[in-house]
Amino acid sequence: MGVIRNEIRRLRFEHGEMTQQELAEKIKVTRQTVNAIELGKYSPSLEAAFRISAVFGKPLESVFHYSQDE
Amino acid sequence: MSFREKSAWISVLSMTGIYGFYFWSVIHAGPHAGGFHLGSLLVTIIALVILQVVLTIAVAIFTPKEAQAPRDERDKLIELRAMRVAYAGLATSVALACFFGAFNPPIIFNTNSLLFILVTAEILRSACQIIQYRRGA
Numbered sequence: 540m541g542v543i544r545n546e547i548r549r550l551r552f553e554h555g556e557m558t559q560q561e562l563a564e565k566i567k568v569t570r571q572t573v574n575a576i577e578l579g580k581y582s583p584s585l586e587a588a589f590r591i592s593a594v595f596g597k598p599l600e601s602v603f604h605y606s607q608d609e
Numbered sequence: 610m611s612f613r614e615k616s617a618w619i620s621v622l623s624m625t626g627i628y629g630f631y632f633w634s635v636i637h638a639g640p641h642a643g644g645f646h647l648g649s650l651l652v653t654i655i656a657l658v659i660l661q662v663v664l665t666i667a668v669a670i671f672t673p674k675e676a677q678a679p680r681d682e683r684d685k686l687i688e689l690r691a692m693r694v695a696y697a698g699l700a701t702s703v704a705l706a707c708f709f710g711a712f713n714p715p716i717i718f719n720t721n722s723l724l725f726i727l728v729t730a731e732i733l734r735s736a737c738q739i740i741q742y743r744r745g746a
Contacts, residue, residue: 567681568681568682568683569611569675569678569681569683569684570611571610571611571614571683571742572681572682572683572684575683575745575746578745580744580745580746581683581745581746582746583682584682587682
C-alpha cells in the first residue's frame with residue numbers, strides 16, 4: 540500500500556507563514572481538512588491537490604510525493 | 610473539532626438520550642399500552658427536534674464561520690462512508706425484523722422494533738462520522 544506525503548507545512552512556512560485557515564479558504568475546504576491532508580491522514584482529490592499546488596505556485600509533484608514501499 | 614463533527618456528536622447524544630428514555634418507557638409500559646406509546650412517541654420526536662435545533666444553534670453561535678461553510682470533499686466522503694455502514698446495518702436489521710415478524714408478535718412490538726432499527730441506524734451513521742473525523746478521514 541502506497542503513502543502520499545506532502546510538503547504543505549514547509550510551503551506554508553515559506554509563504555509568509557500562511558496559516559491552515561488561510562490555505563483552507565483559498566482552496567475552499569475546512570481548516571480541519573487542510574490539517575488532515577498535512578498530516579497524511581486524508582488524501583485530497585486531484586482537484587484539491589491541483590488547487591493547493593496553484594496556491595504555492597509549484598507543480599503537483601513538488602507538493603505531493605507518492606511512495607509505494609510503505 | 611469541526612462544525613460537522615459537533616453536529617454528529619449532537620445527533621448521537623440527543624438520540625441516545627431521548628430515544629433511550631422512550632424505549633425504556635415502552636419496555637416498562639408493556640405490550641398492550643398502545644395509546645401511551647403513541648403519545649410518548651410524539652413527545653419524544655418533539656423533544657428531539659427541539660433539543661437538536663437548540664444545540665445546533667448554540668454551536669453555530671460560538672463558531673459562526675464554520676457553521677456557514679459548505680461541506681467540503683472530506684465531509685462528503687465521510688458522510689458517504691457513514692451512510693454505507695448505516696445502510697448495511699439497517700438492511701440486516703430489517704431482514705431480521707421480517708424474520709421475527711413471521712412469529713406474529715404484537716403489532717406494537719413490530720412498530721417499535723422498526724423504530725428501534727431506524728434510530729440505531731441513524732446513531733450508527735453519526736457514530737461512524739465521529740470515528741472518521743477523529744481518525745482524520
